[in-house]
Amino acid sequence: MENKKEINRRKFIKVLGAGATVSTAALYGCAPGNHSSSTDNPALGEVPIDKMTYRVNPTTGDRVSILGYGCMRWPLQAAPDGKGEVIDQDAVNELVDYAIAHGVNYFDTSPVYVQGFSERATGIALKRHPRDKFFIATKMSNFQNYTRENSIEMYRQSFKDLQVDYLDYYLLHSVGGGSGIKTFHERYIDNGVLDFLLKEREAGRIRNLGWSFHGAVDVFDYLLALDVKWDFVQIQLNYVDWKHASGNNVNADYLYGELAKRDIPAVIMEPLLGGRLSRLNDHLVGRLKQRRPENSVASWAFRFAGSYPGVLTVLSGMTYMEHLQDNIRTYSPLQPLTDEEKDFLEETAQLMLKYPTIPCNDCKYCMPCPYGLDIPAILLHYNRCVNEGNVPKSRQDENYQRARRAFLVGYDRSVPRLRQASHCTGCNQCNPHCPQGIDIPKDLHRIDQFVEQLKQDTL
Template sequence: MAMVYRDFQGISLSGLGFGAMRLPVVNGNDAEINRDEAKKMVDRAMAAGINYYDTAFGYHDGNSEIVMGEALSKYSRDSYYIATKFPGYDLSNMPKVKEIFEEQLKKTGMEYFDFYLFHNVCEMNINQYLDPKYGIFDYLMEQKKNGRIKHLGFSCHGEYEVLKRFLDAYGEHMEFCQLQLNYLDWKFQKAEEKVKLLNDMNIPVWVMEPLRGGKLAKLDPLSEEELKALRPDEEIPAWAFRFLQSVKGVTMVLSGMSSMEQLDANLKTYSEDKPLNDKEMEGLMKVVDRMMSTKSVPCTACHYCVSHCPQGLDIPYLISLYNEHLYTAAAGGMTFIAPMALAAMDESKKPVSCLHCHSCEKVCPQQIKISDMMSDFVEKIG
């Protein structure tokens, strides 16, 4: 099976990157990666031509970097590119850039990182990222000079103003920017404006959440019918990738895959370039308008919120139930799934147990008003 490749500074990168945020786990425990299955997936990816692997300090409770290092260790170092990130989503890490960088090298077993990112530049941490007293930028530039970082970039979940502020400060040194980009967020999070800014500055776009945490893998029946009419042989998840193949400036598309089945489906899609034509793009945007009208909560199940909840609530799961309820109600369906799931929960794990302390909201990349959502959930179904 062929693989689509993109040029980046003379490097041939696979158009599809292997995201290590949602690796297969054991018994639903995000911290316990199924190492054997994850390594088989990496082997399959390498054999199929994927040469870019994206991990991060906090993924899978800190274990993603370890497992990815183990999985790639059998391959020659010049046969793949590995990316990881400085965890600035946690403000307590800001004074620890040297300590964390050295730990990441040790965890992965690498002597250098091909790509390294400021992780999750957003409203919560922009001041700290730009504050010279922490020395983050200077330290990372020094590592690049010393060859321990080959390419430096950043990921951004912030609004346009935050993105521009970061670029105004460091843009001339940033080689790529990783954005949450998919056909829903093209409008919902105004990603189109962010992409234009990056294009104007000639900064290549890396894509995260192309399927929005799986949300775009399956649509409502009407939307699926409309898209099938436009491309009868195209699977619904593939539309997300075809959209990205149509966006100027996109070099790398990362997909966090949890199973061999998901990997194989993405490999099939990325065996060829099939960007959307004008009619297909118009039809897809019609689907987006319908999705936005349901006013669902844009959670990607990154789980940053969970570790900050004093009640130990499984916030992404509760949001998924809330969204399911909203979607089903909007479509006139039978809204029994969420109430049934809540009825099976311990009282202490239900939305009613939310303390409205807002701790989770401070680390949410999507800037979701989680406390308000919990109140509305309680009001709707208890």
């Protein structure tokens, strides 16, 4: 079974290339011809060069930019052989150069990002800069093969692909999934990998050792209780998850609070909740714009994440230059939220939760699907249509026909028909890999039934 999974993954990469990591739903809205949501548009204005906010790591004294570059969504281009897509290295170089020139110095990657190509692309871009100008974070992403040999080989390959002789920040990747504490022991304790990494830290090849968390609270508490000095922990934190985490996730106020008690710096992932906090419905966009019309919708989420003093850096997967520029503006310098603004965002979160979106963060851990479905694209298309009001509930809806057509046309544009929800067999291979705890087959079947209903209801 292990070999079969690996063969499927290699075939997936060969056929679809790195492009399989970017959902076409990110390119098309559900309305015909709508290629982007107005809420994605960043604010315009000067991009400061020397005003970035920094936080100091209490362990090493590292002066880390509050904006961290997540290398999970590097830009792509058509592969030379015409089959699929590959990382656009020139675009990556340009983004990295711009980020460093404007004060960003923390770059977060993994051996599994962009179907295994992110570390190499990141290493090529960073190698062109002095080593003391950036901090590199990568991960032990041994999801498929827990053996000591495979895990250590993955660790050593990261050095080769990143072209470095030490790692600034190294993480046990996505702790808390699977069977919880049992899976953690299998991945890191029983095979001696954690002991190996602690020795690597002693030797200076790892400067900071930590872990990223997705899962049950008992695993989080268990790791903090271990007799291990953790230099940092990466958690999901945004103004919705602060008190209203969904699926397998734990409320961020608890996670952050437990780290703050122990003076463990927090690295923040998903500040935009998989992009959903930059693609709000028109009512919520108007609510935020009324308060700060000159700022982007996304800037509220980044200010929220950066407002807590125990946060070392806030990661953002910035595929496009305009998003990088907007985030630099937000953090150059950071204007921490007032208590009144935090209350305002809590009210916004409660309003957002009234809309029935699916908590997909487009991480693509569910991919590849053995039956060829583009799972993230299906879920993201549905979410986008919810936010745009294009999920008609009945013929009595005033704009039923318009919304019906927008949903169906957008669906075919966002997801090729052979990769749509109708092809889900319910094999359940995806569910154990979802850090958000989504019952993916259940939601796919629900969406498929909804689509079939719309198709049949021609009025």
